[in-house]
Amino acid sequence: MTVRIDYILCNGCRGRAEGCCEEICPGYLFYRENGKAVMREPSDCWDCFACVKACPRAALSVELPFQISEVKHRLIARIKNNRINWQLLDSNGLTLVKYSIQNRNEKSKNSNNE
Amino acid sequence: MPFKKDRHIETDILIIGGGTAGCMAAIIAGQRAPHLDVTVIEKANIMRSGCLAMGLNAVNAYLVDSNPENYLEYVKRDNYDVLRSDLVLSIGKRLNSMTQMLVKLGVPVPKDREDRFLARSPRSILMHGEQIKPLLAEAVISQGVHVYNRTPAYRLLFDRTGKRVSGVAAFDLRSMEFMTIKAKAVLITTGGASGIYRPSNPGLARTKTWYCPYNAGSGLAMGIRAGAEMTSFEMRFAALRTKDVIAPTGTLVLGTGMSQCNARNEKYIKKKEEMLGRPLTTCERLLFTIDEHKKGTGPCYVDVSSLDKKQYNDLVESYLNMAPSIIIDLLKDPDHPRTHIEICGSEPYINGGHGMAGFWIDKNRRTTLDGLYAAGDVAGGSPKKYITGCFAEAEMAVEDIIKTFCEIPEPEVPQKSVTLAMGEIFSPLYSDGDITFTEVEERLQKIMEEYAGGSTQNYETSRDKLVLARKYLLRLFYRAGDMKAAEPYELMRVQDTMDRILLGRVLVEHMLARCETRWPCYQTRLDFPMRNDLEFLAFINSKMEQDKIRVLKRNLQPPYTYMPIEGINNDSTN
Numbered sequence: 021m022t023v024r025i026d027y028i029l030c031n032g033c034r035g036r037a038e039g040c041c042e043e044i045c046p047g048y049l050f051y052r053e054n055g056k057a058v059m060r061e062p063s064d065c066w067d068c069f070a071c072v073k074a075c076p077r078a079a080l081s082v083e084l085p086f087q088i089s090e091v092k093h094r095l096i097a098r099i100k101n102n103r104i105n106w107q108l109l110d111s112n113g114l115t116l117v118k119y120s121i122q123n124r125n126e127k128s129k130n131s132n133n134e
Numbered sequence: 135m136p137f138k139k140d141r142h143i144e145t146d147i148l149i150i151g152g153g154t155a156g157c158m159a160a161i162i163a164g165q166r167a168p169h170l171d172v173t174v175i176e177k178a179n180i181m182r183s184g185c186l187a188m189g190l191n192a193v194n195a196y197l198v199d200s201n202p203e204n205y206l207e208y209v210k211r212d213n214y215d216v217l218r219s220d221l222v223l224s225i226g227k228r229l230n231s232m233t234q235m236l237v238k239l240g241v242p243v244p245k246d247r248e249d250r251f252l253a254r255s256p257r258s259i260l261m262h263g264e265q266i267k268p269l270l271a272e273a274v275i276s277q278g279v280h281v282y283n284r285t286p287a288y289r290l291l292f293d294r295t296g297k298r299v300s301g302v303a304a305f306d307l308r309s310m311e312f313m314t315i316k317a318k319a320v321l322i323t324t325g326g327a328s329g330i331y332r333p334s335n336p337g338l339a340r341t342k343t344w345y346c347p348y349n350a351g352s353g354l355a356m357g358i359r360a361g362a363e364m365t366s367f368e369m370r371f372a373a374l375r376t377k378d379v380i381a382p383t384g385t386l387v388l389g390t391g392m393s394q395c396n397a398r399n400e401k402y403i404k405k406k407e408e409m410l411g412r413p414l415t416t417c418e419r420l421l422f423t424i425d426e427h428k429k430g431t432g433p434c435y436v437d438v439s440s441l442d443k444k445q446y447n448d449l450v451e452s453y454l455n456m457a458p459s460i461i462i463d464l465l466k467d468p469d470h471p472r473t474h475i476e477i478c479g480s481e482p483y484i485n486g487g488h489g490m491a492g493f494w495i496d497k498n499r500r501t502t503l504d505g506l507y508a509a510g511d512v513a514g515g516s517p518k519k520y521i522t523g524c525f526a527e528a529e530m531a532v533e534d535i536i537k538t539f540c541e542i543p544e545p546e547v548p549q550k551s552v553t554l555a556m557g558e559i560f561s562p563l564y565s566d567g568d569i570t571f572t573e574v575e576e577r578l579q580k581i582m583e584e585y586a587g588g589s590t591q592n593y594e595t596s597r598d599k600l601v602l603a604r605k606y607l608l609r610l611f612y613r614a615g616d617m618k619a620a621e622p623y624e625l626m627r628v629q630d631t632m633d634r635i636l637l638g639r640v641l642v643e644h645m646l647a648r649c650e651t652r653w654p655c656y657q658t659r660l661d662f663p664m665r666n667d668l669e670f671l672a673f674i675n676s677k678m679e680q681d682k683i684r685v686l687k688r689n690l691q692p693p694y695t696y697m698p699i700e701g702i703n704n705d706s707t708n
């Protein structure tokens with residue numbers, strides 16, 4: 021796996037012309053089928069986290085492919101109020117570590133919620 | 135799925151590729167020439183496209199306690215004297231003002247108590263650049279620039295004389311419309327190229343490359359097809375990176391005081407520097423790492439065991455701002471974070487932002503094609519420009535466009551060339567060929583890896599191997615016309631693959647022409663293992679003429695006159 025899609029959380033960005041993941045991925049790797057996100061070709065993913073950061077339902081996370089790591093931890097990111105919050109989860113979904121980093125100047129015109 | 139219909143747009147300034155340089159060009163054009171119509175066409179989505187998609191953690195080119203002349207001296211030494219001093223110097227003069235632009239955009243660039251940026255080295259400062267791309271993109275949009283996302287461009291369009299670039303042909307990945315954009319001035323900012331050599335990782339991990347895997351070098355290929363002069367393709371860029379995840383190592387070494395060691399814990403880089411009495415060049419760091427492997431003292435590591443808890447946290451945060459997935463590996467056991475981080479050389483890329491390969495340009499960033507400008511990783515001659523250098527080039531190009539704008543004729547593109555471009559771009563949809571882009575891409579990568587000095591060959595090659603590469607690539611080039619595409623995504627991949635093959639061919643011709651070893655690893659000829667200043671303190675350039683790649687040699691000093699080349703047999707068609 022590279023990007024993991026949690027199909028319980030993903031609602032296909034119902035009501036949007038495009039899924040947020042589909043809209044943002046620099047490799048154009050997502051499309052939607054039966055109301056859920058599908059990845060065209062997981063082996064073409066760069067692990068850039070753009071989709072993870074954009075998903076409004078926190079349905080996406082990144083795992084290292086088995087070819088380079090046997091560890092099944094995954095990393096997730098949420099953006100809010102000029103900060104990005106990272107969480108490393110173990111294979112049971114338990115939080116191992118958390119980081120919160122300022123990602124925009126306070127003064128910046130648009131505070132973000134990607 | 136055949137294409138639906140076509141759509142024609144006209145604009146004053148067209149920017150192809152809304153990445154680092156492209157976004158900055160659009161912002162500056164919007165600010166300084168509000169009366170002009172500016173259009174960006176982008177293969178992905180400018181909110182998160184190109185090299186900056188993940189974010190960045192440093193401004194790699196900022197003059198802390200330095201000046202433009204020192205910057206030039208440093209780049210020159212690191213590049214063994216072959217570079218365009220005029221271009222590098224012009225970039226050096228703008229690096230710091232471009233950093234201020236970033237701060238104004240809202241990117242957090244931390245400062246110390248004395249209001250100075252936090253330096254990692256004399257030429258590099260820290261940045262919390264996770265949002266750098268969305269911030270750039272928002273600024274572009276707020277300037278009223280027209281942005282077309284998911285619109286990869288593949289062919290330049292010319293005016294009636296066939297000499298002046300007057301637009302570009304592209305298609306919309308979502309609607310499958312064929313698009314032509316006519317413009318008075320065209321700036322190309324599509325970045326460098328990855329995916330030409332075999333990736334370091336297999337299977338599902340094959341795209342864990344350092345350089346953005348979606349930058350296929352289509353801008354370079356467009357230029358080559360149209361007869362633009364290219365420079366220094368033989369100087370590939372390969373990076374010393376963390377193993378497997380291929381994350382940058384500067385984060386580990388710069389500013390932390392940490393150093394590289396071999397499997398016996400010997401500080402091989404420090405030792406070499408003491409022995410030589412000077413700092414190593416960037417390519418030597420890679421070379422001596424490979425040497426450790428050859429001596430049996432590999433693998434090599436960055437030893438971060440002496441970082442205290444706070445410093446280690448800073449390190450993790452830095453990576454989260456730029457190459458987040460390495461954290462999964464570093465904190466595999468969060469109670470005992472990894473202290474020895476293995477490093478290796480990446481696959482080689484074509485790139486004018488770290489390396490020097492790209493369009494041959496003048497001081498105003500004009501290419502050799504009338505009406506076409508280039509900036510950023512797609513522009514050659516000035517290595518180590520990084521983001522701020524890309525911004526600087528964008529600014530220079532836009533300044534020249536605005537200054538000369540009233541002299542530019544109205545663009546007109548004859549229908550014949552539009553039809554031709556459409557045919558070339560859409561033909562894979564109608565092909566009844568029998569091969570997939572994946573097959574072709576893997577074949578290309580195998581040829582390049584094994585005959586043109588890939589990482590598993592320690593980046594080394596020689597004449598006879600290159601001659602074979604030339605032969606196989608040409609065969610592949612013709613056979614690749616049988617690639618088939620059933621839908622828009624596949625069509626993009628087929629076109630990217632065609633472009634990569636062309637770049638591979640040009641690269642091989644350049645490597646054949648430089649009969650010396652100037653930049654170990656970036657360009658190593660086992661049959662000419664030494665530098666040859668007598669003959670090769672010069673640029674190797676090339677131009678496509680009647681489907682053949684013609685290699686040229688240019689003097690190192692202005693006005694860069696052409697020099698005779700002996701012993702270079704040009705692209706043969708066997």
Ligand SMILES: Cc1cc2nc3c(=O)[nH]c(=O)nc-3n(C[C@H](O)[C@H](O)[C@H](O)COP(=O)(O)OP(=O)(O)OC[C@H]3O[C@@H](n4cnc5c(N)ncnc54)[C@H](O)[C@@H]3O)c2cc1C
Pocket residue numbers: 150151152153154155156175176177178180183184185186190191192193194195285286287288323324325326344345346348349350351352353382456487488509510511512519520521522524
């Ligand atoms: C992983 C990584 C980390 C880096 N870290 C740093 C750092 O910390 N500090 C630093 O100063 N520099 C860093 N650099 C270097 C710096 O990011 C690059 O030099 C710079 O971003 C290149 O800018 P560019 O505009 O030329 O290319 P890009 O920003 O990649 O933009 C190219 C754009 O063109 C688009 N495009 C491509 N083909 C087409 C087409 N056919 N049609 C339309 N659009 C197209 C792409 O989608 C993309 O948006 C890093 C680079 C990488 C890859």
Ligand code: SF4
Pocket residue numbers: 025029030031032033039040041042052056057074075076077078079080
């Ligand atoms: S962004 Fe999230 S919720 Fe929306 S389609 Fe993608 S995975 Fe599903």
Ligand code: SF4
Pocket residue numbers: 023044045046047048049064065066067068069070071072
């Ligand atoms: S991590 Fe990046 S490349 Fe991979 S699927 Fe998400 S957006 Fe696309």
